[in-house]
Amino acid sequence: MATKKKVSKKKQSGRKSSGTGRAVKNMSITELQNELRIREREVGKLQRKREKMYAQIAEIDTALAAYGALGSSGAVLRRPRNEKNLVDSLLDTLNGKTMSVTDATRAVQEDGYMTTAANFRTIVNQALIREKKKFKKISRGQYTAR
Secondary structure, three states: OOOOOOOOOOHOOOOOOOHHHHHHHHOOHHHHHHHHHHHOHHHHHHHHHHHHHHHHHHHHHHHHHHOOOOOOOOOOOOOOHHHOHHHHHHHHOOOOOOEHHHHHHHHEEEEEEEEOOHHHHHHHHHHHHHHOOEEEEEEOOOEEEE
16 A cells, blocks of 8 residues: 655745744744745845846847747747638639639738748648649649649
């Protein structure tokens, strides 16, 4: 049978104290003053640790901003949400038109498709090649919707 370990209330609360283990109401004035000094030191340590973390966050924010990954509000940019997926957006854009991959890329973005991809033209090209049932290749690099 497994034995249970007894955990003191001091360990459960996670705070450091003078270690007397006595209730505050049973402490003398001197013991209370010592407890206050211990707690004040802990608060000081935590405040210094907090300031170091804020400095680290500021460094990270600066690095993110250098990569263009921070919005104007300081929030990290997330992948944009589109109402339609890329294939459906391309179908709407190419319906009744023949376009090059570059023109289709530009047109689908002008029609409201949002992306943060640095290689979006390549992604569009792959979608046009992959979806043979939806897009027809007219000539080299020229596509239309079926």
